[in-house]
Amino acid sequence: MRLLFINNDGGGFADEIDVTDGLTVRQLFEQRLPQGQPGDYLIRVNRQPTTGDTVLQPGDRVTITPLKIEGAFQG
Amino acid sequence: MSLDLRTATRGLVAIQAALARRVSHQQAIMLPHGRWQRLCRLQTHYQIAGQRGWSAAASHLQIQWQQQLGWFETDLQVLQRRLPTAVVPSLRTLYDELRGLEQEFEQVTLDLAATTLTVTSDAIVLEDLDFGPFALRWNWERLPTDDALTVVALEPLRPDGRDDLTHPHVLDDRLCVGDGWLGLEAALATGRLSDYFVILRQVLRTYNFDSAYQALTHWFAVTCHDCGMQVTADDRRSCARCGTELCDSCAAYCPDCNEPHCHRCQRTCDDCESAWCRACWPRTTGIAAEPCPRCVVAANSATDLEDERDDETQTNLAPAIPTVEVHADCLGEMALAAGSGTDRDQRFRDFAPS
Ligand SMILES: [Zn+2]
Numbered sequence: 550m551r552l553l554f555i556n557n558d559g560g561g562f563a564d565e566i567d568v569t570d571g572l573t574v575r576q577l578f579e580q581r582l583p584q585g586q587p588g589d590y591l592i593r594v595n596r597q598p599t600t601g602d603t604v605l606q607p608g609d610r611v612t613i614t615p616l617k618i619e620g621a622f623q624g
Numbered sequence: 625m626s627l628d629l630r631t632a633t634r635g636l637v638a639i640q641a642a643l644a645r646r647v648s649h650q651q652a653i654m655l656p657h658g659r660w661q662r663l664c665r666l667q668t669h670y671q672i673a674g675q676r677g678w679s680a681a682a683s684h685l686q687i688q689w690q691q692q693l694g695w696f697e698t699d700l701q702v703l704q705r706r707l708p709t710a711v712v713p714s715l716r717t718l719y720d721e722l723r724g725l726e727q728e729f730e731q732v733t734l735d736l737a738a739t740t741l742t743v744t745s746d747a748i749v750l751e752d753l754d755f756g757p758f759a760l761r762w763n764w765e766r767l768p769t770d771d772a773l774t775v776v777a778l779e780p781l782r783p784d785g786r787d788d789l790t791h792p793h794v795l796d797d798r799l800c801v802g803d804g805w806l807g808l809e810a811a812l813a814t815g816r817l818s819d820y821f822v823i824l825r826q827v828l829r830t831y832n833f834d835s836a837y838q839a840l841t842h843w844f845a846v847t848c849h850d851c852g853m854q855v856t857a858d859d860r861r862s863c864a865r866c867g868t869e870l871c872d873s874c875a876a877y878c879p880d881c882n883e884p885h886c887h888r889c890q891r892t893c894d895d896c897e898s899a900w901c902r903a904c905w906p907r908t909t910g911i912a913a914e915p916c917p918r919c920v921v922a923a924n925s926a927t928d929l930e931d932e933r934d935d936e937t938q939t940n941l942a943p944a945i946p947t948v949e950v951h952a953d954c955l956g957e958m959a960l961a962a963g964s965g966t967d968r969d970q971r972f973r974d975f976a977p978s
């Protein structure tokens with residue numbers, strides 16, 4: 550099935566991706582951010598809060614945003 | 625949704641038009657010429673500094689060059705990302721984004737007259753300092769100028785003497801988004817308004833001590849009135865007389881009352897160099913070089929000692945005068961007990977051999 554996966558960590562890439570049916574939010578996270586800790590990110594499915602066990606549906610829009618994004622002093 | 629549909633629709637139509645203008649504006653490709661020229665200039669200066677043996681200048685220029693190179697890389701990434709992905713979102717997408725915003729933030733308002741979409745964050749707490757909630761005010765008509773966003777503290781917690789700072793990364797209501805920049809660009813390029821504001825909120829919730837306008841440890845620092853140094857809350861002193869804030873090295877402790885005093889509120893004795901407060905040593909004589917009360921006492925004691933010695937030499941001639949035993953460590957008391965020098969001079973004269 551196809552999903553829209555948006556990673557706001559760094560570049561804000563938005564990709565249409567193919568995943569296996571029955572994939573959960575946690576499994577998708579582990580696939581896409583193998584070095585990351587889910588607790589360090591806000592994860593939304595179709596702009597709604599979600600849980601790791603949620604089974605993804607075709608056409609879902611999954612957004613991952615880091616909790617910590619460092620600001621600076623000029624810009 | 626809590627925004628009424630009519631307002632929301634009119635607002636979203638205006639936002640869609642503004643985003644469309646932004647897309648067409650960006651499609652006029654702007655290569656980072658300015659950055660490239662800066663890099664070339666820095667390289668020339670670096671070579672000149674190297675040839676002349678100016679090592680400090682050379683290393684400074686090298687740091688600047690590396691910074692500019694990093695920015696050049698970012699410029700190129702942004703360019704690459706902007707062009708193929710910038711799309712005008714549909715009204716349906718924007719409507720879903722607005723609903724997403726209402727999920728994330730308690731307050732979302734659209735002001736059609738002011739052309740602003742404003743979301744209010746919860747209270748931002750960084751290392752136990754509560755900066756209160758912030759209003760993230762986005763003026764879609766200002767999108768092409770990159771000046772669309774103001775970040776206004778609703779219950780500001782400002783450092784002493786700084787009206788412009790409300791957060792380690794907010795100066796004059798502008799948030800310096802640092803690492804959030806690319807994500808924000810990408811979110812706007814595809815009209816992902818909820819991601820845009822969520823990224824901003826996460827920047828507000830993060831403290832980057834390496835590049836803060838003011839470090840949190842110095843948020844309540846004050847400037848020493850006498851030397852201009854920054855002093856943290858724990859190290860600051862205030863003048864007991866006028867209340868001025870001071871650093872520890874500028875606070876002079878009066879030897880009598882032991883309270884700290886600023887430069888204006890103290891007097892330094894020319895003889896012993898101790899700094900007295902003006903309450904404990906009021907100016908009485910108007911003589912600039914007047915000694916402090918302690919030096920006066922010590923001087924009187926010394927006079928007394930001399931007088932007593934003289935008196936002792938006179939005892940054979942005047943046995944009726946009582947002698948006073950003198951110890952160095954009770955000079956002060958003796959000076960007080962022995963009365964004024966004038967009296968004793970008088971006594972000496974009375975018993976002097978004729
Ligand atoms: Zn000072």
Ligand SMILES: [Zn+2]
Nearest residue numbers: 863866886889
């Ligand atoms: Zn003072």
Ligand SMILES: [Zn+2]
Nearest residue numbers: 878881901904
């Ligand atoms: Zn005093």
Ligand SMILES: [Zn+2]
Nearest residue numbers: 893896916919
């Ligand atoms: Zn003195």
